[in-house]
Amino acid sequence: MVFSSMLFVFLFLPANLLSQVLLPSPKAKNIAMLIFSLAFYSWAGPRYLLLLVGMVFICWAGAILIQMSDTQGRRRLWLCVTVGLCLLILGVFKYLGFILGNVQSLFGVPKVIPQIVLPIGISFYTFQLISYVADVYRGQVQAQQSYWQLLLYASLFHQCIAGPIVRYKDVQSDLLRRRTRPEEISAGISRFAVGLAKKAVLANGCAAVADQLLLMDQTAMAAIPAMGVLLGAVVFTMQIYLDFSAYSDMAIGMGLMCGLHYRENFDYPYMSGSITEFWRRWHISLSSFFRDYVYIPMGGSRCGAVRQLFNLLVVWFLTGMWHGASWNFILWGLYFGLLLAVERFVLGPEGQRWLPQVLRHGGVLILVTFSWIIFKFTDMGLLGTAVKGLFGLNHNGFTSGAVSLLFKNNLFFLIFSAIACTPLGRWLRSGLRAMGEGGGLFGAIDAAWDVLHPAVLLILAAMALVGDSYNPFLYFQF
Amino acid sequence: MKKKRGPSRAVIGVKVIVFGSVLAAMCILGLLVFLRPTVSVVEKRQLTAFPEFTWEGLWDGSFFSGIDAWYADTYPMREELIDAQQSMESRYGLRGTQLVGGSMTADAVPVPGQETADPNATPGPTPEPTPEPLPDGTVHTPGEFYGSIYITEGAAYGLYGFSQSNADAYVAAMNQVYQNIGDKVDMYVMNVPLSSAIMLDADVWQDMGCSDEGAAIEYINSQLDPGIHAVPICDTLREHNAEYVYFRTDHHWTQLGAYYAYRKFCEVKGITPHELDQFTMREFGAGRYLGTYYTSADRAPVLAMNPDTVQAWYPMCVNANDSNDRDMHLVESDGTEYDWRIINDMYEMTDGAWYFVFSGTDQPFCSLHNPDLHDGSAVMLVKDSFGNPFVPWLVDHYEYTYWVDYRYTENTVSQMVQDYGVQDVIFETATFNATDNMYNDTFRRIGS
Numbered sequence: 001m002v003f004s005s006m007l008f009v010f011l012f013l014p015a016n017l018l019s020q021v022l023l024p025s026p027k028a029k030n031i032a033m034l035i036f037s038l039a040f041y042s043w044a045g046p047r048y049l050l051l052l053v054g055m056v057f058i059c060w061a062g063a064i065l066i067q068m069s070d071t072q073g074r075r076r077l078w079l080c081v082t083v084g085l086c087l088l089i090l091g092v093f094k095y096l097g098f099i100l101g102n103v104q105s106l107f108g109v110p111k112v113i114p115q116i117v118l119p120i121g122i123s124f125y126t127f128q129l130i131s132y133v134a135d136v137y138r139g140q141v142q143a144q145q146s147y148w149q150l151l152l153y154a155s156l157f158h159q160c161i162a163g164p165i166v167r168y169k170d171v172q173s174d175l176l177r178r179r180t181r182p183e184e185i186s187a188g189i190s191r192f193a194v195g196l197a198k199k200a201v202l203a204n205g206c207a208a209v210a211d212q213l214l215l216m217d218q219t220a221m222a223a224i225p226a227m228g229v230l231l232g233a234v235v236f237t238m239q240i241y242l243d244f245s246a247y248s249d250m251a252i253g254m255g256l257m258c259g260l261h262y263r264e265n266f267d268y269p270y271m272s273g274s275i276t277e278f279w280r281r282w283h284i285s286l287s288s289f290f291r292d293y294v295y296i297p298m299g300g301s302r303c304g305a306v307r308q309l310f311n312l313l314v315v316w317f318l319t320g321m322w323h324g325a326s327w328n329f330i331l332w333g334l335y336f337g338l339l340l341a342v343e344r345f346v347l348g349p350e351g352q353r354w355l356p357q358v359l360r361h362g363g364v365l366i367l368v369t370f371s372w373i374i375f376k377f378t379d380m381g382l383l384g385t386a387v388k389g390l391f392g393l394n395h396n397g398f399t400s401g402a403v404s405l406l407f408k409n410n411l412f413f414l415i416f417s418a419i420a421c422t423p424l425g426r427w428l429r430s431g432l433r434a435m436g437e438g439g440g441l442f443g444a445i446d447a448a449w450d451v452l453h454p455a456v457l458l459i460l461a462a463m464a465l466v467g468d469s470y471n472p473f474l475y476f477q478f
Numbered sequence: 479m480k481k482k483r484g485p486s487r488a489v490i491g492v493k494v495i496v497f498g499s500v501l502a503a504m505c506i507l508g509l510l511v512f513l514r515p516t517v518s519v520v521e522k523r524q525l526t527a528f529p530e531f532t533w534e535g536l537w538d539g540s541f542f543s544g545i546d547a548w549y550a551d552t553y554p555m556r557e558e559l560i561d562a563q564q565s566m567e568s569r570y571g572l573r574g575t576q577l578v579g580g581s582m583t584a585d586a587v588p589v590p591g592q593e594t595a596d597p598n599a600t601p602g603p604t605p606e607p608t609p610e611p612l613p614d615g616t617v618h619t620p621g622e623f624y625g626s627i628y629i630t631e632g633a634a635y636g637l638y639g640f641s642q643s644n645a646d647a648y649v650a651a652m653n654q655v656y657q658n659i660g661d662k663v664d665m666y667v668m669n670v671p672l673s674s675a676i677m678l679d680a681d682v683w684q685d686m687g688c689s690d691e692g693a694a695i696e697y698i699n700s701q702l703d704p705g706i707h708a709v710p711i712c713d714t715l716r717e718h719n720a721e722y723v724y725f726r727t728d729h730h731w732t733q734l735g736a737y738y739a740y741r742k743f744c745e746v747k748g749i750t751p752h753e754l755d756q757f758t759m760r761e762f763g764a765g766r767y768l769g770t771y772y773t774s775a776d777r778a779p780v781l782a783m784n785p786d787t788v789q790a791w792y793p794m795c796v797n798a799n800d801s802n803d804r805d806m807h808l809v810e811s812d813g814t815e816y817d818w819r820i821i822n823d824m825y826e827m828t829d830g831a832w833y834f835v836f837s838g839t840d841q842p843f844c845s846l847h848n849p850d851l852h853d854g855s856a857v858m859l860v861k862d863s864f865g866n867p868f869v870p871w872l873v874d875h876y877e878y879t880y881w882v883d884y885r886y887t888e889n890t891v892s893q894m895v896q897d898y899g900v901q902d903v904i905f906e907t908a909t910f911n912a913t914d915n916m917y918n919d920t921f922r923r924i925g926s
Contacts, residue, residue: 007549046539413567446485451492466550
């Protein structure tokens with residue numbers, strides 16, 4: 001099940017919210033939330049549920065054993081065993097086919113590559129569980145004695161299958177004794193409605209345009225002129241942000257409605273003035289995971305330049321791998337690793353400041369847009385064709401009537417989508433609120449906006465979802 | 479420092495009530511199963527049914543995904559919600575001109591007589607001018623782009639992509655049919671172009687990157703066995719493109735378009751065609767017919783504002799005034815047989831289905847006996863849906879007319895020719911079908 005489906009929005013969610021309102025105690029609410037979460041996860045097939053339940057059991061037992069161990073050596077042993085098992089399971093389900101495929105192409109063996117279906121959300125909940133076990137090892141949280149509580153943490157349907165990667169310490173107290181405040185319910189309603197409309201109307205609309213220009217057929221892709229590839233890349237850049245941040249908006253919004261507080265996962269990343277800043281604003285829960293559990297333990301920046309560069313490339317190799325078992329994702333990760341290395345070791349803070357702000361922002365947008373082309377095409381041949389097309393090397397001209405028409409047909413929509421990628425809406429909202437503080441006309445407009453916009457967005461999303469067959473979240477594949 | 483203020487408790491209360499009410503109303507609406515539609519008239523399809531429960535489906539998740547699909551596809555008021563969405567999307571940009579769907583991918587069309595295709599080849603010879611030129615209905619203005627459907631001036635046009643290998647496979651199948659049926663039977667091949675090749679200025683469809691469908695037909699005809707009579711209808715249709723020869727909202731031609739093709743057939747065969755005013759005409763779904771392009775173009779509002787009318791001409795050998803008269807016979811895919819009307823004026827149809835009035839629609843086998851002729855003459859039309867409005871023009875020239883839809887028949891043409899003793903075989907194929915790999919096997923099978 002996905003958040004942007006009619007069944008979820010108009011049946012599953014109301015039932016879930018009703019259970020959270022009607023049930024009296026935190027324990028009863030948690031039991032209901034667990035049942036809803038397991039049902040949500042089972043929707044793609046109960047067989048995947050067994051894997052989730054099993055991995056939670058490994059981490060639950062592993063964390064208790066770490067906490068019970070009386071020597072550092074044993075604590076480390078249990079940490080390695082638990083994390084190793086999690087990574088092994090993730091590796092088998094996500095990377096075994098890819099690794100064997102590469103081995104086969106090099107050495108001709110094995111003859112048959114097992115076709116393993118990737119369980120939904122495995123990358124997200126595996127990282128959540130690893131962060132929990134590591135935090136117990138570090139003494140930052142107490143091991144959860146109740147298996148069911150830990151299962152609830154890992155399976156919480158708000159974030160289980162497409163993030164954000166929630167740390168146990170961030171929701172630990174909410175799971176035990178949460179209370180919902182009216183202001184948070186209000187903020188949660190707005191956040192959820194904005195996220196839903198962002199996904200159903202904007203992200204899916206961008207996808208409809210991008211999919212006509214970034215094609216999955218070699219011959220067809222080679223026929224797209226340079227402006228077409230560029231337009232496709234720009235629209236895909238908007239799509240991937242609107243899509244992924246929408247999911248996080250909905251997760252955060254639903255959490256607030258239920259008294260669960262998740263950290264922000266996006267902070268208008270396309271406003272960044274450097275690649276380093278971009279990764280502080282994009283998929284924050286993932287980049288902070290790699291920072292806290294991989295980069296810093298490897299020595300981080302407190303070591304020599306060569307070692308720092310090595311650490312950086314390892315982290316970005318892993319970041320690429322996390323996104324998918326395909327060479328393009330590894331290339332994409334290393335591309336960012338290289339850019340970050342250039343920023344840190346070549347330009348330095350002074351070098352970056354030397355550039356005018358508009359050039360820095362423009363440069364980041366160009367580099368990030370190019371990165372999404374690498375990200376888009378898992379077929380390396382197709383990727384090569386798209387990159388050649390971007391630079392007009394497919395010998396099919398600069399533009400075409402079809403590309404111009406597609407652009408004109410969606411001009412206002414694309415402008416609106418571009419604005420939605422910036423904080424302009426938030427600034428306008430803050431301005432209206434400030435003007436409305438004294439009451440009067442602006443106060444009335446502010447109140448009317450606050451009351452009506454979630455309901456209007458909900459109806460707009462329903463309109464888009466009923467007739468829209470294109471609806472998967474991009475980040476489901478991870 | 480001033481404390482940041484949020485909305486008041488009263489505003490929050492009203493907001494929760496409003497949002498909760500809308501959510502609850504949509505939830506309750508979704509639970510009213512009896513309000514759920516089962517058919518989409520506009521999309522011309524059965525909506526997704528509730529999935530049948532199986533343990534296997536439960537285990538692999540297909541049962542649940544089926545529920546998801548059913549819930550969304552049959553949500554009460556879906557048509558109204560979709561219309562509202564399309565109305566909103568029509569304001570997404572400058573849509574006096576639109577293109578819907580994916581970009582065209584096509585092979586270059588080879589010029590007959592040249593071994594390899596030359597992308598810079600000059601167009602073929604210009605047809606000789608007619609003594610009294612008919613009004614030119616060619617559309618020059620830029621239109622709307624709906625993927626592979628181009629929309630302009632309130633009409634939709636499918637864009638054509640040529641495939642060399644599929645065209646060659648089609649030609650091989652036609653030549654095989656000719657070899658099998660022998661020279662005692664006259665074989666005619668008529669490829670029907672999409673409206674874009676007839677109605678649009680060449681600059682427009684070239685700019686959209688689609689293939690020259692007229693050149694594709696010329697290529698096919700040039701590769702046919704010399705014993706096969708090709709019926710080239712592109713120029714004929716272009717001469718009449720100021721008339722209502724193609725629907726605006728549907729990918730088919732009108733029966734008037736089929737009439738001009740019939741005249742060309744008569745010219746090739748060497749017989750005199752009947753004049754249009756000799757037939758009785760009736761209109762169906764006047765100003766209400768929204769065809770396949772309307773659905774494919776995501777219900778483009780500009781098409782809804784320009785609905786079609788189906789004009790149907792009755793053959794002279796049938797009783798146009800008695801709707802109870804069953805003049806033809808049809809056999810469905812499951813073997814069920816009916817006596818039917820060649821112009822189906824017996825029943826009211828839904829507004830999206832008026833093209834079904836012609837010739838019993840797409841069936842494995844249909845026949846009509848002309849009571850006015852007693853010469854034993856027989857023709858077999860092997861056709862797709864474009865052949866349906868063509869049949870009524872044909873039946874007055876033969877005592878027996880048989881028509882089979884190549885997509886549904888399981889017999890070979892040579893066997894049917896032998897069984898029914900026909901003297902003429904006409905292959906009518908939409909060019910986009912002839913050059914699509916979907917029917918390679920079909921043509922090979924019926925030609926064997």
